[in-house]
Amino acid sequence: MVKATVMSDATTVNPGEHIPKATTSTPGQTEVSLRLWARDGHKTGIWEVTPGTFTSTRPGYDEICQILSGTATITEEDGSSFEIGPGSLFVTPAGWTGTWTIHQTLRKMWVVTDLPKN
Numbered sequence: 001m002v003k004a005t006v007m008s009d010a011t012t013v014n015p016g017e018h019i020p021k022a023t024t025s026t027p028g029q030t031e032v033s034l035r036l037w038a039r040d041g042h043k044t045g046i047w048e049v050t051p052g053t054f055t056s057t058r059p060g061y062d063e064i065c066q067i068l069s070g071t072a073t074i075t076e077e078d079g080s081s082f083e084i085g086p087g088s089l090f091v092t093p094a095g096w097t098g099t100w101t102i103h104q105t106l107r108k109m110w111v112v113t114d115l116p117k118n
Contacts, residue, residue: 005037010046010109011068018050026052029102041114048107049100058096061114065090070106075099 007013018030029052035045046068067088074090075081077097084090084106092098094115 007036007046011107013046015046015048015107018048021049021052021054023056024052024054026054028052029054041116042112044109044111046107046109048105049102050105051102053099053101055099056092056097058092058094060094061112062091062093064111065092066109068107068109070102070104072103072106073101075101 013034015032015034018032021029021031029050031047031049033045033047035043037044065084065088067084067086069086071083071085073081073083075098082090
């Protein structure tokens, strides 16, 4: 029998211990990621990051993000930007590059799909 994988409240679950954010330009910025489920190149979970600025890329995978709490500005490679906060839903496709400026500790639900390997 196949059963559902459930996280009762993604907004309050303890995701674990924060570690230093590798791509940050802000001293002391930390992050944590909690994977809920994975299979055949598909993964989902929650991620949290503290205030600061960091660079981000999507090498070989698409990511769907739903913001649960916090606020940020995301600046794309061409200089355009958009604001995100609770309820924001967006996709950063494979090959995407940008900078995230976190204003308030941000938590998101993420779904990642790896691109097929040729």
